[in-house]
Amino acid sequence: EVQLVESGGGLVKPGGSLRLSCAASGFTFSTYTMNWVRQAPGKGLEWVSSISSSSSYIYYADSVKGRFTISRDNAKNSLYLQMNSLRAEDTAVYYCARDHYDSSGYYYEGGLDYWGQGTLVTVSS
Amino acid sequence: EIVLTQSPGTLSLSPGERATLSCRASQSISSSYLAWYQQKPGQAPRLLIYGASSRATGIPDRFSGSGSGTDFTLTISRLEPEDFAVYYCQQYGSSPRTFGQGTKVEIK
Numbered sequence: 001e002v003q004l005v006e007s008g009g010g011l012v013k014p015g016g017s018l019r020l021s022c023a024a025s026g027f028t029f030s031t032y033t034m035n036w037v038r039q040a041p042g043k044g045l046e047w048v049s050s051i052s053s054s055s056s057y058i059y060y061a062d063s064v065k066g067r068f069t070i071s072r073d074n075a076k077n078s079l080y081l082q083m084n085s086l087r088a089e090d091t092a093v094y095y096c097a098r099d100h101y102d103s104s105g106y107y108y109e110g111g112l113d114y115w116g117q118g119t120l121v122t123v124s125s
Numbered sequence: 126e127i128v129l130t131q132s133p134g135t136l137s138l139s140p141g142e143r144a145t146l147s148c149r150a151s152q153s154i155s156s157s158y159l160a161w162y163q164q165k166p167g168q169a170p171r172l173l174i175y176g177a178s179s180r181a182t183g184i185p186d187r188f189s190g191s192g193s194g195t196d197f198t199l200t201i202s203r204l205e206p207e208d209f210a211v212y213y214c215q216q217y218g219s220s221p222r223t224f225g226q227g228t229k230v231e232i233k
Contacts, residue, residue, distance in 0.1 A: 111160030
């Protein structure tokens with residue numbers, strides 16, 4: 001069974017830092033592109049960042065570029081999001097999500113097929 | 126950045142009725158790289174449709190997607206009680222992988 005479990009959320013002051021983790025199991029983590037998506041309270045979904053299987057390709061939303069860093073450790077089946085210079089508008093539930101591939105795991109089909117339960121980040125003084 | 130605009134914001138319908146949700150892109154989405162998700166309160170989103178018209182694993186056939194270029198549609202042929210939720214479209218043809226603002230399907 002595919003599982004994605006986020007951790008590391010909490011309350012942090014503006015300008016502070018936080019590191020989110022996502023522990024993956026039930027699939028060959030090292031072959032999948034992974035993503036972070038966030039959702040502010042009562043708002044819609046916002047894609048934050050993605051990282052390819054070997055970390056060769058990394059992309060960010062403009063709203064977090066230069067402040068957030070995505071990374072992964074394939075040996076530990078883990079995805080990370082280092083968040084610096086946090087702002088009130090970064091307050092959200094942060095989800096990790098897996099790119100959707102076909103049953104062979106090699107052909108990218110599109111969309112995000114598995115999501116974690118999310119971890120809440122609150123930026124407030 | 127491709128901006129996705131979903132309409133209507135809220136759709137009030139009764140069980141058994143047909144729901145038609147729209148997603149319009151600010152520029153053409155390459156290769157119909159568009160997905161639809163369903164989200165219920167307190168839950169993570171669930172992938173419904175990818176490639177504009179392909180149903181994800183386990184998704185009932187009352188859900189269908191269509192469209193290309195800049196105009197896409199999610200249709201729920203006959204609403205079941207469990208279908209009342211918020212629906213989002215997302216394009217993944219170019220970075221950033223933007224989402225629409227969502228359409229809430231509520232019980233009339």
